[in-house]
Every structure is written in structure tokens, then in C-alpha cells.
Amino acid sequence: MADLSNTLDAFWMPFTANRQFKKAPRMMVSAKGMHYTSDDGRKILDGAAGLWCVNAGHCRQEIAQAIAREAERLDYSPAFQIGHPNAFRLANELAAILPHPMDRIFFVNSGSEAVETALKIAIAYHQARGEGRRTRLIGREKGYHGVNFGGISVGGMGPNRKSFGPLLTGVDHIRHTYSRQDMAFSRGQPEWGAHLADDLERLVLLHDASTIAALIVEPMAGSAGVIIPPKGYLERLREICDAHGILLIFDEVITGFGRTGASFGAQKFGVVPDLMTLAKGLTNGAVPMGAVAARRQIYDAFMDAPEGTIELFHGYTYSSHPLAVAAALATLGIYRDDGIFERVAELAPYWEDAVHSLRDLPTVIDIRNIGLVAGIELEPIEGKPAARAFGIFLDCFHERDLLIRTTGDILALSPPLILEKEHIDQMVGTLGDAIKAAA
Numbered sequence: 001m002a003d004l005s006n007t008l009d010a011f012w013m014p015f016t017a018n019r020q021f022k023k024a025p026r027m028m029v030s031a032k033g034m035h036y037t038s039d040d041g042r043k044i045l046d047g048a049a050g051l052w053c054v055n056a057g058h059c060r061q062e063i064a065q066a067i068a069r070e071a072e073r074l075d076y077s078p079a080f081q082i083g084h085p086n087a088f089r090l091a092n093e094l095a096a097i098l099p100h101p102m103d104r105i106f107f108v109n110s111g112s113e114a115v116e117t118a119l120k121i122a123i124a125y126h127q128a129r130g131e132g133r134r135t136r137l138i139g140r141e142k143g144y145h146g147v148n149f150g151g152i153s154v155g156g157m158g159p160n161r162k163s164f165g166p167l168l169t170g171v172d173h174i175r176h177t178y179s180r181q182d183m184a185f186s187r188g189q190p191e192w193g194a195h196l197a198d199d200l201e202r203l204v205l206l207h208d209a210s211t212i213a214a215l216i217v218e219p220m221a222g223s224a225g226v227i228i229p230p231k232g233y234l235e236r237l238r239e240i241c242d243a244h245g246i247l248l249i250f251d252e253v254i255t256g257f258g259r260t261g262a263s264f265g266a267q268k269f270g271v272v273p274d275l276m277t278l279a280k281g282l283t284n285g286a287v288p289m290g291a292v293a294a295r296r297q298i299y300d301a302f303m304d305a306p307e308g309t310i311e312l313f314h315g316y317t318y319s320s321h322p323l324a325v326a327a328a329l330a331t332l333g334i335y336r337d338d339g340i341f342e343r344v345a346e347l348a349p350y351w352e353d354a355v356h357s358l359r360d361l362p363t364v365i366d367i368r369n370i371g372l373v374a375g376i377e378l379e380p381i382e383g384k385p386a387a388r389a390f391g392i393f394l395d396c397f398h399e400r401d402l403l404i405r406t407t408g409d410i411l412a413l414s415p416p417l418i419l420e421k422e423h424i425d426q427m428v429g430t431l432g433d434a435i436k437a438a439a
């Protein structure tokens, strides 16, 4: 048998240009605080919080110790018909920071699973209340809701959908909220665009409200390139959903846990959904975990089933896994004790000024920001979409010791929320140099 121990061939990497990567690999071997260390010994400033998840900074001792302790004490406990006390404690702690009345929590293992779970709960909720015709799911163009079939069906990013067949039936999409000519270089929420929410009325007319179970949107679209909701837009979506009995699902996998300057996007934008998906920052990325938060009356609707029956035929072997729960409890403790969410709100104006200082650089056509996240959109190279941004990503990684994310020709920054002003200066200065070099 061939000895594969020293080649990169066997690992089929996710969302990666495998052949290109394997010719010039980018490897991380350790991390601490704001930095990764690469296999060639460089300290790389993390401008992406890993993948939008390491909100409290890397390798926090409190989290590492909590995981290690739990691995020795309770490695696994069955998730169905059996519980363990910390899972209930975690649900209570989450309920305490979620917007009222979202205080019923279902645990899963990733953002994608959270999305599938929320979509299934939405449909089953209507069925439990005798409105079984409400099965249609509405997403939004440019939406990202993970990679499972429900998520890509309601998702709105073409490349993530096109290779996978007809997807779920009974799905439609409202239009996305981005218009460069109307909102370029907005600081925070754009003034223009609340009316785009009325597109939901178009689908209500088309399909009839009685067939629609839920609308799912990211409060701020992250993966499609940091698209900030226009002022009044989410409020209007809420009104339309209420008027037609449609559940509103916020996918807060990125916007949860402080990223926008409040605990959750729902609080930042002042709109409370019916269901919310969570993952990433829930465990600071240290152990895979996700969750769905539901308004209490949604949970209660399921509790009308006869006592002794299983109310929701759904769950995962690793729902509320003890190690993930331990990591999440320790993470929430750090967010609380270190005042991380408040810190984001304090730093956000400095961040905003810093990222908008890149405005006049060549090829920059838009800059968007909220909390501690920013998207910098570049003029594509003719005939080579995404090449300019990816070239900058490579240059930043290999030559400038900075990790960023790119989507198309958009550079995304979403650093750990523990960063200091010096890190902001370094990050933005480095990125500015890289943008100029690529122009």
C-alpha cells in the first residue's frame, strides 16, 4: 500500500481550491489571543476570528480547562430521553442573554444543523397548530445558511446551489438588499433600502400567506460579503411576517455573541425574531456546537401533544455533547466577565473610522461596517472575478502575516472581539498596503 503519511492528498478540503492549496499549503500549528502561528514559525494576526467564530481570542485557558475537565468527568451522555445538568444550565444562561421571550433552546452541532433544525421546527410548529398547509420556506438572495439541503435551498449564493440538483421544493426568495449606487460607503446601517422588505408582500401575493411557514434571513449577510441591513428594513420584515402569520427566523450564526456590538443582531437592530440559529461564537470555535432559540409559545405549541409522546422527532447523537456544553459555559463566562459585547460597542467607532480610511485607495468601490466587522469591495480584474481579492488574501497570508477572508472581490474583516486599537491600526494598515500593491 502507498505510504500516504507524508502527503496532502488524502484530505479532501472543504470550500478550498485543493490542487492550488496542496502546491503551496497554508498551515496553522498553534494560536494564542489575536494570533496564529504558521508552520514556518510566523505569527499571523487573525483578522477573521478563524471563520468568524473565535470571538474571545484563541486558546483561552478557561475554555481549554473546562473541556479537559469534562472529558475526564463525563465524556458522553445520550442525547435522547437522558440529560446532563450542564446542558440545562447552558440553556438557562443562553435564555438570559437572548431577547425576551426567546427562552427555549435546542442544541445541535453546527450552524448548518441549526438551520435545518429551525426550518423543520417552523414547519412542524404550523402543523402542530392545525395549519399544516404552511410548508413553504422563504429565503433571500445572497443569503448563506450553511451547506445542508435545507440551508442551500433557502440560501441565495449561486455557486453553493448549482451542483446539487433541484433542492427542496416549495422554496422562494426575496431580493437581496445590496445596491452600490444607493448605499456605497455607508457607515453602519444604510439610510436607503427599507422598502426592499416589501418584496416579501410580492411572494405573499404569489403563493398566499396560508402556504408560507417561515422567512429566514441573516440580520447582516456575512458570507456574501458583509451586507448591512438598511435602516427600517428588518422592522418592516417583522411587520409583514406578523401581518401574515409567517415565522421570522434570524440566522445569527455570525451576528450572535457580540459581533455587531450587542449580544445578538436581534438586540442590535431592535427586532425580535421567532426562531434564531446560533453556532460559531457559542463555544468560541473550540468545540463544534450550534443551537436554535425559539420563542416560548413555539415550544408550547408542541407541548399540546399527549403527555409521554416525543413532541419533536428531531435531534442528533451529539446534541448537547458534554464537551461542547462545557466549552460554551466557559465561553459565556468570558463574554460576561470580560464585558466582551460592551467592548465591541466601545471600539466600533474607532473601527469604523479605520476601515473607512481605505476609501480612497485604488480599486476600492465600497466599504461596509457594523460592530467589529467590515467588508471592503474591490473593482474586479476584467475577466477574472474574485482574482484581485484572492490575490490580496494570499499576499496578506504569505508576505504580510495577516489572515483575512474573501468572497468574490470582497475582503472581509471580522477579528476576535478582544482586539486592541493597535491591532486595528496594524490590520487596516497592512490591508491598505496589500490593496495598493494589487492595484
Ligand SMILES: Cc1ncc(COP(=O)(O)O)c(C=O)c1O
Pocket (backbone or CB within 6 Å): 110, 111, 112, 113, 115, 144, 145, 146, 147, 218, 222, 223, 251, 252, 253, 254, 279, 280
Ligand atoms: C449565517 C450562517 N449560517 C450558517 C452557517 C453554517 O455554519 P456551519 O459552517 O457551522 O455549518 C454559517 C457559516 O458561516 C453562517 O455564516
